[in-house]
Amino acid sequence: xxxxxxxxxxxxxxxxxxxxxxxxxxxxxxxxxxxxxxxxxxxxxxxxxxxxxxxxxxxxxxxxxxxxxxxxxxxxxxxxxxxx
Numbered sequence: 140x141x142x143x144x145x146x147x148x149x150x151x152x153x154x155x156x157x158x159x160x161x162x163x164x165x166x167x168x169x170x171x172x173x174x175x176x177x178x179x180x181x182x183x184x185x186x187x188x189x190x191x192x193x194x195x196x197x198x199x200x201x202x203x204x205x206x207x208x209x210x211x212x213x214x215x216x217x218x219x220x221x222x223x
Contacts (some may be wrong), residue, residue, distance in 0.1 A: 142172070143172055148169050149170065149210070151169055152165045155170060156215070157214075157215045158191075158192070158215075159210040159211065159214075159220065160210060161194075163195045163198060164192070166195070170173075182196075186201075186203050186206060190220070192206075192221075
């Protein structure tokens with residue numbers, strides 16, 4: 140487990156916004172830092188694996204096409220998504 144400072148957490152939220160990731164996903168990603176490895180390993184597979192984006196459990200219910208559309212619509216970063 141890695142504890143993040145409030146400043147580090149804010150930086151992750153800001154970076155997520157630049158990449159077009161939903162805020163709920165950014166916040167859920169931050170919670171993962173406090174989770175034991177065994178708990179992380181027990182989580183269901185996430186969509187868009189390998190893209191750098193980790194959807195929250197609620198957004199993981201959406202189709203990959205819908206998630207990509209949300210990210211592309213809100214993305215400020217110049218590199219297109221997905222870039223893999």
